Amino acid sequence: MLEVKDLFVAYGQSEALHGITFEGRENETVAIMGRNGMGKTTLFKSLMGVMPVKSGHITVAGQEVTRDESFRRVAKGIAYVPQGRMIFPTLSVEENIQTGLENSRTRQIPDDIYALFPVLWDMRRRKGGNLSGGQQQQLAIARALVTDPKVLLLDEPTEGIQPSIIKDIAKALNEIRKLRKITIVVSEQVLSFAMDVADRLFVIEGGRLVHETARADTDQDRVKAYLSV
């Protein structure tokens, strides 16, 4: 569903990704694990078209998106939940979700969104900025989902979120995949969360994927060693 082939990305003269290749299959969740500064955010920004690609290819459901602007990628089926969530603090929860519907014919929020995140229904008139970190994360996921993506990208969804809520987010991601059979790609530093949601795990280090493992075969100590400084 998502194919990434030999991706090179640079900040000016400084190359940050040195040939990333992986795929996310239909109805599969993959986790990209790595410490701060290893290239997770750069990878997600280049998948979403926020950062240009130097060379390589990105395809979604067989369609090339490598040189597309972000809004075209959304139309072709990618949705993005950025690091730090980036919700609109002064808009209501409902309005925040509707910003995801900007290019669709209806402003109607599909019922299954509130079924996935009942707390957002309870809070639909509140300002986004008044929600807790975990609720804002759910809001950011809801906003991404209304575009009906084939591929959902989440950059460090557990960052700054308390452990009990991390479990709720894992549950929601598993539910989303079950209902929609989409591809989910999540970047993470929390191994227990990745083990809860991902079918396959990759480790990124210094802008390269250095380790790949299926969940069932995961040597957790080995992955932890990559994640510790």
Ligand SMILES: Nc1ncnc2c1ncn2[C@@H]1O[C@H](COP(=O)(O)OP(=O)(O)OP(=O)(O)O)[C@@H](O)[C@H]1O
């Ligand atoms: N705006 C920038 N200009 C130059 N170099 C950058 C810039 N942003 C990131 N980098 C470099 O690119 C590399 C990858 O950074 P990136 O932010 O993708 O890492 P990350 O794994 O997402 O870390 P974090 O968890 O802190 O977001 C790092 O070496 C970083 O210093």
